[in-house]
Amino acid sequence: MNLKASFEKKIFEFKRPGGTSRGVMTQKKAWFISVWDIENPNVVGVGECSIIEGLSPDYDNDEQYENQIQRVVRDINDFAIDLTRLKHEPSILFGLEMALLDLQNGGKRLFFDTDFFHGKEAIPINGLIWMGEPTFMSDQIDEKLAQGFSCIKMKIGAIDFDKEIELLEGIRKEYSKEQITLRVDANGAFSPVSSPEKLRRLSQLDIHSIEQPIKPKHWAEMHELCSNNYLPIALDEELIGVNEKSEKINLLDTIKPQYIILKPSLMGGFRGTSEWIALAEERNIPWWITSALESNIGLDAIAQFTSQYKVTLPQGLGTGALYTNNIESTLKVELGEIKHERP
Numbered sequence: 001m002n003l004k005a006s007f008e009k010k011i012f013e014f015k016r017p018g019g020t021s022r023g024v025m026t027q028k029k030a031w032f033i034s035v036w037d038i039e040n041p042n043v044v045g046v047g048e049c050s051i052i053e054g055l056s057p058d059y060d061n062d063e064q065y066e067n068q069i070q071r072v073v074r075d076i077n078d079f080a081i082d083l084t085r086l087k088h089e090p091s092i093l094f095g096l097e098m099a100l101l102d103l104q105n106g107g108k109r110l111f112f113d114t115d116f117f118h119g120k121e122a123i124p125i126n127g128l129i130w131m132g133e134p135t136f137m138s139d140q141i142d143e144k145l146a147q148g149f150s151c152i153k154m155k156i157g158a159i160d161f162d163k164e165i166e167l168l169e170g171i172r173k174e175y176s177k178e179q180i181t182l183r184v185d186a187n188g189a190f191s192p193v194s195s196p197e198k199l200r201r202l203s204q205l206d207i208h209s210i211e212q213p214i215k216p217k218h219w220a221e222m223h224e225l226c227s228n229n230y231l232p233i234a235l236d237e238e239l240i241g242v243n244e245k246s247e248k249i250n251l252l253d254t255i256k257p258q259y260i261i262l263k264p265s266l267m268g269g270f271r272g273t274s275e276w277i278a279l280a281e282e283r284n285i286p287w288w289i290t291s292a293l294e295s296n297i298g299l300d301a302i303a304q305f306t307s308q309y310k311v312t313l314p315q316g317l318g319t320g321a322l323y324t325n326n327i328e329s330t331l332k333v334e335l336g337e338i339k340h341e342r343p
Contacts, residue, residue, distance in 0.1 A: 002038045005076040005099075007031050007049075007069050009062075012295060012323040018130050028293050028323070029053075029062070031069055035076060035099040045103025048298035049095035050265045055292075057241045057266075058089040068092055087243045087268055094269040098301045109300060116307030119342030123306060124314040125333065126183060129154040134163050141171060148335035151181040151208075151314040157189025161198060168205045177206035181314070188215035188237055195221075199230035209259055212236040223255045234259035236290075239276065240266050248279050260285055261316070263292040270305050277309070290316030296329035303331070303338055 009031050018025040031049040036042075049069060051059040059065050069092060072079050079085055080100055086093035101111045115121035127144030129137055129152060137154070144152055152171070156164045171180060182205065190198055190213045202210060209232040214221060216238045226233050235257045242248055252260075260280050264273045273289070280287045289306045291299045299320050306315055317338050320331050332341040 001077075001080075003035055003076045003080055004038055004041075005033060005035045005073040007033045007066075007073055009066070010295070013325055014322055015324050016130075017132070018293075018322065023054075025293075030295055030298070031066070031095065032297070033069065033073065033095045033099045035080075035096075035103050037103070043103065043107040045099040045101070045107055046109075046297060047095035047098030047100070047102065048265075048294055048301075049091050050292060050294040050298050051091050052266075052292055055237070055240065055266065056091050058091055069095075072096060083269070083271065087272070090240075090243075090268045090272065091265045093272075094265040094298075097269040097271070098298070101301075109297065110304075111301040112304040112308055114304060114307040117304050117340060119330075119340040121307060122334075122337035122339035123303060123311060123317060124151070124336060125149075125318045125338050126151040126153040126181075126314045126316055127336070128316070128318055131155045131158040134159070134167060137167055138170070141167065145175075145180070147333075150179070150336050151183065153183040153185055153211075153316065155185050155187065157186040165201060165205070168202070168207070172205050177208075181208045182206070183208050183211070183234075185211035185236070186213045188212050190214055192218060192221040192225075195225055196228065196230060199225065203231045207231055209234045211261060212238060216240070219251070219254050222257075226255055226257050229258070232258035234261050236261040236263075243268055243272065245275060245279075248276060252279060252283055252285065257285060260287045262287055262289045264289070264302055264305065265292050265294060265298065273305070286313060288313045288315045291319045293319060293322065295323070296320050296327045296331055300329060300331055 012028040014026050033047045034044050036044045068089060072092060083093060098111060102109060110117055127149035129140045184207055192214050195213050211234045242251055262273045262276055264270055267273055277287055291302050303317050318333055330340045332339055
């Protein structure tokens with residue numbers, strides 16, 4: 001094949017601000033790579049390079065990032081042959097990997113040919129609760145419960161911890177752990193000193209797990225929290241930037257987490273994510289996959305990838321309704337599951 005490529009930038013507008021312990025987001029940038037064969041230019045594969053400012057290791061600013069993408073577009077045939085050249089640029093690797101899979105399968109947004117793609121299978125997902133004022137968070141909780149979610153993930157660490165505990169207590173007064181699974185995500189907001197007491201308080205509310213209680217790169221402290229098992233810990237940001245297989249093995253064997261959470265656009269695309277899954281399963285560490293605020297195109301690719309596996313835990317794929325100007329899709333969330341609504 002003799003490939004050509006181009007890219008364009010798109011800004012997505014949040015329907016309502018998305019609050020995390022890193023700040024509040026009202027917009028989300030993404031760059032879309034298009035790839036085609038010169039001899040068949042009507043079939044085009046599209047992939048999404050999705051970044052989160054302050055989190056994506058390959059993004060500093062728009063100019064720097066677009067220069068990186070331009071380099072890939074210019075030398076598309078070289079990069080298509082050897083994707084490992086992008087292993088330190090995970091979001092661009094993710095976008096190019098998507099585009100090439102789409103092109104290979106006819107430019108139909110078919111990335112992985114599974115029953116999920118054909119609308120014959122659904123994937124269980126959690127409902128996401130963004131940070132904000134207690135009334136705002138409470139309204140979101142009521143909304144997710146009314147929509148039939150049986151697993152809720154609440155971002156914590158930005159408002160008063162006692163108020164967050166009150167919100168969780170309110171859910172537990174009405175719903176047992178058998179009725180509603182509660183996950184919390186601290187995004188590294190706790191200090192190593194305060195974490196044990198906060199985890200103990202959360203454990204009294206039958207919390208399923210906490211994502212990334214302390215900031216990454218504190219392996220000894222994280223290992224201690226995991227081994228004390230006040231509350232099962234899921235590593236998330238800890239995995240970002242860990243690209244070599246030997247580094248992944250060292251991290252898992254040193255920290256010994258209860259779970260890991262995988263975001264393909266932050267962790268080396270689908271190849272990098274597959275390697276994490278294989279290493280985790282060798283160690284009997286359960287995992288789930290989460291989108292990282294991609295548009296419906298990226299979300300669809302991640303969901304199709306996930307559907308290759310026999311998943312039982314709810315996945316973090318419920319972000320398709322975040323934007324006012326999202327790209328049209330046949331993805332639908334219903335009763336705590338995501339699926340394709342095919343005609």
